[in-house]
Amino acid sequence: MIDYDSFADQYREMVRKGGPGRAHRFIISRLERITSLSRASICDLGCGSGDLSSELARLGASVTGVDISKKLLAHAQALNEKVDWVHGDAMALPSNFKTASYDIVISSLMLMDIPDHKAVFREAYRIVKPGGFMIWLVMHPCFQSPFSHPDEDGSRKVYQYAPQFWKSKGTGTLRSTLGAYHRPISQYLNDFMDVGFQSIRTFEPGSESAAPPNAYAPDVPDHFGALGYKN
Ligand SMILES: C[S@@+](CC[C@H](N)C(=O)[O-])C[C@H]1O[C@@H](n2cnc3c(N)ncnc32)[C@H](O)[C@@H]1O
Numbered sequence: 001m002i003d004y005d006s007f008a009d010q011y012r013e014m015v016r017k018g019g020p021g022r023a024h025r026f027i028i029s030r031l032e033r034i035t036s037l038s039r040a041s042i043c044d045l046g047c048g049s050g051d052l053s054s055e056l057a058r059l060g061a062s063v064t065g066v067d068i069s070k071k072l073l074a075h076a077q078a079l080n081e082k083v084d085w086v087h088g089d090a091m092a093l094p095s096n097f098k099t100a101s102y103d104i105v106i107s108s109l110m111l112m113d114i115p116d117h118k119a120v121f122r123e124a125y126r127i128v129k130p131g132g133f134m135i136w137l138v139m140h141p142c143f144q145s146p147f148s149h150p151d152e153d154g155s156r157k158v159y160q161y162a163p164q165f166w167k168s169k170g171t172g173t174l175r176s177t178l179g180a181y182h183r184p185i186s187q188y189l190n191d192f193m194d195v196g197f198q199s200i201r202t203f204e205p206g207s208e209s210a211a212p213p214n215a216y217a218p219d220v221p222d223h224f225g226a227l228g229y230k231n
Pocket of ligand 1 (some may be wrong): 001002003004015020023045046047048049050052066067068069072088089090091107108109110113114
């Protein structure tokens with residue numbers, strides 16, 4: 001398990017500087033297209049320092065933010081008192097998380113921090129209401145890893161794609177300190193479908209969002225993700 005407590009202040013700073021802002025804007029714009037946020041109950045799994053949960057609450061949703069890092073939750077609590085902040089493991093939620101209790105479950109940039117992403121999908125499927133859905137984004141498995149590099153001629157080399165845990169080179173950055181679990185796109189999607197989610201839409205924000213493109217590799221997406229419904 002990746003422990004963000006040692007990196008909580010730096011992560012909060014990264015968020016302040018806009019780090020995951022593109023992912024947050026993308027998720028909010030998707031939600032606004034298909035639902036009325038003012039009536040939605042939302043569970044944000046791996047809410048981190050709470051910015052996405054807080055913005056959804058500001059837009060009228062009733063939001064529960066769950067995270068395993070007590071230090072990040074403390075930052076989240078300082079940000080917004082309307083959100084119900086819960087310390088818990090998204091792979092095995094606290095026992096008071098009832099089956100079929102949320103309209104929407106979100107996971108923004110958490111699943112690559114999780115040793116068992118399928119357990120998170122299972123829990124999400126359990127707590128979402130029939131007719132509700134889960135939306136998630138991860139760092140793009142093809143473009144956001146130390147095994148994928150743009151070359152000067154505009155081409156790209158992918159050295160490895162098999163599932164593995166990696167740490168990026170250097171020191172002091174999020175992924176050189178904490179690392180990440182790499183999984184192929186097919187594994188995420190098959191496991192998402194296996195737990196029961198249906199009518200799946202996939203996303204590669206960066207290439208299709210209106211947000212400014214990734215500076216060092218302008219034409220590749222930063223993130224990969226999906227939205228699926230529970231019937
Ligand atoms: C990259 S951060 C993303 C935070 C936030 N969702 C965002 O978009 O800024 C990953 C988050 O997942 C949390 N996390 C990691 N493992 C977890 C687990 N098993 N259960 C709940 N949260 C977890 C970390 O503590 C961290 O806050």
